[in-house]
Amino acid sequence: MNNTTDFDYFNTLMVHNVGSRVGPIAPTIAPSAAFGYENAEEAEGIFSATVNKPLYARVGNPTNAKLEGIVASFEGGFGAIATSSGMGAISMVCTAFLNAGDELLCIGGFFGGTYSLVNDTLARFGVTNSFCEVDDFTHIENTLKSGVKMVLFESVGNPSLTLPDVQRIIDLCNQYETVVMIDNTATPLLLRPLTMGADIVVHSSTKNMSGHSAALGGVAVFREVKAEGDKLLNEKYADLHKIVKKMGKKAFIPICKKRAIRDLGMTANAFGSFMTMVGLETLSLRVERVNKSVETVALALDEKFPEGVSVNHPCLPTSPDNARYKSDFPQGCGPLLSIDCGTKERAFSFLNALKLVILTANIGDNRSLALHMTSTIYSDFDAEARKFLGVHEGLIRVSIGLEDPKSIVEDFLQAANSL
Numbered sequence: 419m420n421n422t423t424d425f426d427y428f429n430t431l432m433v434h435n436v437g438s439r440v441g442p443i444a445p446t447i448a449p450s451a452a453f454g455y456e457n458a459e460e461a462e463g464i465f466s467a468t469v470n471k472p473l474y475a476r477v478g479n480p481t482n483a484k485l486e487g488i489v490a491s492f493e494g495g496f497g498a499i500a501t502s503s504g505m506g507a508i509s510m511v512c513t514a515f516l517n518a519g520d521e522l523l524c525i526g527g528f529f530g531g532t533y534s535l536v537n538d539t540l541a542r543f544g545v546t547n548s549f550c551e552v553d554d555f556t557h558i559e560n561t562l563k564s565g566v567k568m569v570l571f572e573s574v575g576n577p578s579l580t581l582p583d584v585q586r587i588i589d590l591c592n593q594y595e596t597v598v599m600i601d602n603t604a605t606p607l608l609l610r611p612l613t614m615g616a617d618i619v620v621h622s623s624t625k626n627m628s629g630h631s632a633a634l635g636g637v638a639v640f641r642e643v644k645a646e647g648d649k650l651l652n653e654k655y656a657d658l659h660k661i662v663k664k665m666g667k668k669a670f671i672p673i674c675k676k677r678a679i680r681d682l683g684m685t686a687n688a689f690g691s692f693m694t695m696v697g698l699e700t701l702s703l704r705v706e707r708v709n710k711s712v713e714t715v716a717l718a719l720d721e722k723f724p725e726g727v728s729v730n731h732p733c734l735p736t737s738p739d740n741a742r743y744k745s746d747f748p749q750g751c752g753p754l755l756s757i758d759c760g761t762k763e764r765a766f767s768f769l770n771a772l773k774l775v776i777l778t779a780n781i782g783d784n785r786s787l788a789l790h791m792t793s794t795i796y797s798d799f800d801a802e803a804r805k806f807l808g809v810h811e812g813l814i815r816v817s818i819g820l821e822d823p824k825s826i827v828e829d830f831l832q833a834a835n836s837l
């Protein structure tokens with residue numbers, strides 16, 4: 419798999435997609451909740467999607483539309499929908515595609531919110547699920563054969579840092595005509611699953627896409643629907659066929675708008691979308707910088723940590739994911755690494771000794787962040803779920819920011835040496 423990202427190409431693309439050459443250079447914020455129509459005929463046209471103008475802000479606004487175009491372009495997608503948060507994007511897609519009685523296959527470790535969405539919330543509405551390890555291809559293929567409706571996985575397990583064989587999973591989903599959604603939050607620009615044959619990519623734009631932690635947001639990006647032989651025309655998606663036949667290549671958008679956003683309202687707001695675009699201008703620069711720093715920090719800590727504290731990242735030769743990291747993620751797999759202090763007490767002492775790194779439940783920020791896992795995001799999870807998600811008592815998740823990597827290493831080392 420040739421997965422090399424030309425960061426310079428994306429630097430040019432991003433700044434010019436976000437800014438305009440003429441008139442206001444920064445994106446315009448359209449905070450209106452409602453939009454006036456020229457006349458009754460135009461109103462009819464807007465509602466039947468023959469006229470492409472804003473209808474009402476719950477189903478889209480011009481600032482969101484600008485953001486959606488930018489994300490679709492750098493992901494290599496056909497269209498996108500901006501949402502209120504990353505969870506909004508994932509729940510929009512799930513509720514648009516899944517009915518009671520359908521099954522969702524979840525591969526690998528998951529972000530806590532996604533795990534509970536699938537395991538608790540969707541289950542309450544009758545959507546069944548199965549979870550498996552990233553490389554359990556027996557389970558993956560058997561489940562696909564049995565007619566599962568959708569497959570979901572993360573480009574990088576958070577916080578387990580397991581790396582999936584993205585291309586192999588996508589190819590299998592295409593072979594069995596099953597919709598596949600990839601959460602690419604940790605790896606914008608580093609991995610572009612739509613160009614590898616995936617159907618849907620989702621992001622929490624709160625994280626790396628913004629970088630500044632000034633806007634909660636999410637986005638789902640979609641491929642173009644094929645004129646003939648598209649997997650959406652498989653019998654198992656019969657309830658979508660009316661929309662697919664009417665809307666053709668852009669059908670993913672009305673499927674999500676009519677079957678989720680319109681009724682559930684997980685819509686992005688104009689100001690949040692504006693802030694996300696401000697972050698996107700520098701995404702390529704930041705991704706390149708952060709992913710270099712992650713390796714620098716992981717290698718230094720691996721060498722210098724005292725006995726009883728260890729660092730985990732797939733760039734380390736001792737990592738079981740090192741071979742896949744080198745072949746499939748040659749420029750990095752996002753801002754995360756993890757630190758194991760052995761026990762909760764030691765992890766707390768370590769975190770409390772940090773002077774530079776900020777304690778918070780976020781990732782992909784321009785500042786370096788850290789958080790103890792079992793006492794926070796995973797406190798509601800039982801032992802079995804924690805084990806599957808790779809979360810143990812001494813585990814600290816770290817997200818590397820833009821600071822001097824030497825300063826980050828120094829802070830972690832002084833904390834470890836204070837134990």
Ligand SMILES: *Cc1c(COP(=O)(O)O)cnc(C)c1O
Binds near residue numbers: 529532572576604
């Ligand atoms: C944070 C996160 C989400 C949820 O995004 P929000 O914007 O917080 O709703 C989903 N997936 C991953 C991988 C995340 O890190």
